[in-house]
Amino acid sequence: MLTINRDICGYCGCCVAVCPEGALELIDAYLSLEGDCISCGICARACPLGALEVVHEE
Amino acid sequence: MKNRYDVLVVGGGPAGALAARTAAEAGLSACLVEKRPAIGTPVRCAEGIGKELLKDFIEPDERWIAADIRRARIIAPSGDTIKLEQHQAGNEVGYVIDRKVFDRELVWRAAEAGSDVFVKTRAVAPIMENGAVKGARLLACGQPVDVRADVVVAADGVESKFARWAGLDTTVPLGDMMSCAQYLMTDIPIDAESTDFYLGRDIAPEGYLWVFPKGDRTANVGIGISGRQSRDGSRARHYLDRFVAENFPDGKVIEHIVGGVSVCKPLPCTVADGLMIAGDAARVVDPITGGGIFNAMFTGRMAGQVASECISAGDCSAGALMKYDEAWRVSRMGKTIERNYKVKDYFVTLDDAKLNTLAASLANIDMKEFKVSTLIMELIKRNPKMLMELRALKNSLA
Numbered sequence: 001m002l003t004i005n006r007d008i009c010g011y012c013g014c015c016v017a018v019c020p021e022g023a024l025e026l027i028d029a030y031l032s033l034e035g036d037c038i039s040c041g042i043c044a045r046a047c048p049l050g051a052l053e054v055v056h057e058e
Numbered sequence: 059m060k061n062r063y064d065v066l067v068v069g070g071g072p073a074g075a076l077a078a079r080t081a082a083e084a085g086l087s088a089c090l091v092e093k094r095p096a097i098g099t100p101v102r103c104a105e106g107i108g109k110e111l112l113k114d115f116i117e118p119d120e121r122w123i124a125a126d127i128r129r130a131r132i133i134a135p136s137g138d139t140i141k142l143e144q145h146q147a148g149n150e151v152g153y154v155i156d157r158k159v160f161d162r163e164l165v166w167r168a169a170e171a172g173s174d175v176f177v178k179t180r181a182v183a184p185i186m187e188n189g190a191v192k193g194a195r196l197l198a199c200g201q202p203v204d205v206r207a208d209v210v211v212a213a214d215g216v217e218s219k220f221a222r223w224a225g226l227d228t229t230v231p232l233g234d235m236m237s238c239a240q241y242l243m244t245d246i247p248i249d250a251e252s253t254d255f256y257l258g259r260d261i262a263p264e265g266y267l268w269v270f271p272k273g274d275r276t277a278n279v280g281i282g283i284s285g286r287q288s289r290d291g292s293r294a295r296h297y298l299d300r301f302v303a304e305n306f307p308d309g310k311v312i313e314h315i316v317g318g319v320s321v322c323k324p325l326p327c328t329v330a331d332g333l334m335i336a337g338d339a340a341r342v343v344d345p346i347t348g349g350g351i352f353n354a355m356f357t358g359r360m361a362g363q364v365a366s367e368c369i370s371a372g373d374c375s376a377g378a379l380m381k382y383d384e385a386w387r388v389s390r391m392g393k394t395i396e397r398n399y400k401v402k403d404y405f406v407t408l409d410d411a412k413l414n415t416l417a418a419s420l421a422n423i424d425m426k427e428f429k430v431s432t433l434i435m436e437l438i439k440r441n442p443k444m445l446m447e448l449r450a451l452k453n454s455l456a
Contacts (some may be wrong), residue, residue: 008164012102014318015216016238017230026217027180028094046285046317048237048294 001055002037002044006030006053015043015052059176059196059203063089065365066194066207067173068181068220070097072351073337073358074213076115080362086369090165090173091196093214098161102216102317103351104240104278106253106270115359116167122159124272127152128251134417135258135280137412139443154253154270154278155351164355178322183226184210190331190375192225198319207263208374209332209365213358217340219282224330229339232285234322236265236348239294240280242313247276247307256301257302257413260343263287266405267301280347282319284406321345323399328386329379332415334361342391346405346430353395357386397455401430404451416441431455 009031012032016024016031021037033050044052067074070092078090095102105124112118132140140322169175172231178199185193186205193206214222218228248254249270257299263282263379271277283357294316301311320341329333336342337354343351348361364382386392408416421438434455438448 007140010239010314010316011100012238012316012318013215014235014285014316016219017228017318017320018235020229020230022219022222022229025298042232042285043176045288046232046235046237046318048239048288048318050293050295 001057002033002039004031004033005051005053008033008049010049010051014046014048017045018042028037032048059089059174059198059205060382061089061204062088062193062206063116063174064207064275064369065089065209065211065362066205067091067211067213068194069213069215069339070094070165070175070177071161071213071215071336071354072164073354073361074211075161075168076355076358077211077213077336077362077365078175079164079168079171080359080364081286082168083238084362084366086366088168089170089207089377090175091179091181091198092175095178097165097177098158098418102312103155103157103315104268104270105155105157105272106152106349107155107351112153112254115355116163117363118153119163122156122163123153123249124156125154125269125270127154127253129255131252132417133254134414136414136417138414138417138421140417140423151216154272156194163198169189181214181220182288184333186224191333206264207332207400208333208369209334209379211336211358211361211365212334213354214339215374216320216338218341219446220331221325221333221335222337224333225325226325226330226335226341228335228341230318230322230382233264234320234345235285236282236319236321237285237288237294238280238282239298240278240315241298241302241311241319242272242276242315243279243302243306243309244276244289244312246277246279246309248275250274257377257417259334259410261301262286262297263304267297270326280315285352307367310432319343319348319350321348323401324395325393329376331376332374334379334382335364335442341372342386343394344395345402353391356391360386397430400454401434401451402449404447412444415444434440
């Protein structure tokens with residue numbers, strides 16, 4: 001599951017562009033998960049600030 | 059807002075502004091929508107642009123010129139510096155601008171030409187009929203509105219969602235996404251007439267760090283690293299913080315900027331039935347410099363021109379709009395992107411030792427004009443030990 005730390009997020013949209021599923025959406029200063037996330041973690045890699053994290057549930 | 063326009067432009071950056079302005083100047087009804095509540099902000103840009111390139115679109119105006127640049131310096135990991143004066147560097151040296159003011163000026167000109175403009179209005183889906191884009195469903199300050207148009211220009215920036223909704227894959231490969239962070243800093247000792255580019259694995263892996271002046275003792279200090287080099291503890295902002303702590307410990311950060319810059323190949327096709335894609339959304343950023351303002355304005359204007367021709371002729375199919383795709387690809391801009399992608403692909407493979415060798419070999423270079431082709435010839439001449447790889451690079455560009 002993808003978690004978004006809004007205190008760290010700079011709402012730049014870098015993650016939106018690398019998401020292979022088109023699952024992320026940035027609306028002004030608010031990043032949200034609107035589509036099906038496959039927990040690939042590519043967005044979390046690309047983030048310049050480290051605001052995204054894929055948490056694997058047990 | 060009307061419920062029908064000839065051209066609907068999604069995105070109020072330089073690409074969208076030029077598309078809307080060009081369409082309106084051609085006598086079409088045009089509407090530009092921007093999802094953010096203001097044009098020009100937040101800034102996601104290092105704000106550098108070549109002087110000559112800019113002139114083609116707008117007369118330089120001191121209201122949005124933050125600094126007039128005289129030289130560029132490329133600093134190798136060893137500290138060796140390649141200095142390019144204005145007469146040599148040409149389009150690589152220019153102005154550092156204020157995007158907040160500049161973008162507003164461009165949109166204002168679109169409005170002056172007759173285009174409608176709406177902010178805090180976002181496209182949420184294309185209106186599709188028989189596989190063709192016929193407009194967009196918008197949320198205007200939260201209110202749903204369907205707007206039909208003969209042509210939609212997707213100029214929605216790096217996120218490039220609109221084209222994706224219409225069925226085109228706009229995903230940027232991780233390695234071709236520059237993960238960027240930038241501080242607008244003040245009270246720092248800089249050369250206010252020089253744009254500085256720092257290279258090196260420890261400074262900016264597969265990217266570069268820049269210091270672009272915005273006046274005396276004030277500059278955009280930023281960095282882009284490849285997404286594949288970005289990970290916990292070594293992200294763009296960590297590299298930037300380290301550089302700032304070492305070089306500008308007493309500087310003050312007055313603006314915090316982050317962003318993604320695509321340095322991939324352009325989209326394989328930038329049109330579909332009823333749709334054209336321009337600017338960053340079309341992935342037309344220069345893969346070496348990461349510069350995209352000119353390319354956005356260039357493709358935006360061209361999209362507006364071709365839209366107007368196709369609307370007059372009554373055919374807005376992908377086949378008719380294809381003229382736009384073909385025209386920018388054969389343009390100088392298109393050719394430069396194609397070549398620079400290959401050059402970038404080579405340069406990101408270089409370790410610091412090789413970068414130092416190449417930089418040292420160019421220390422006393424006196425090029426009349428800085429050109430990538432001339433540069434590679436000089437590198438070949440001066441670096442016999444790297445002859446094979448440099449020659450392979452040169453051949454790949456032929």
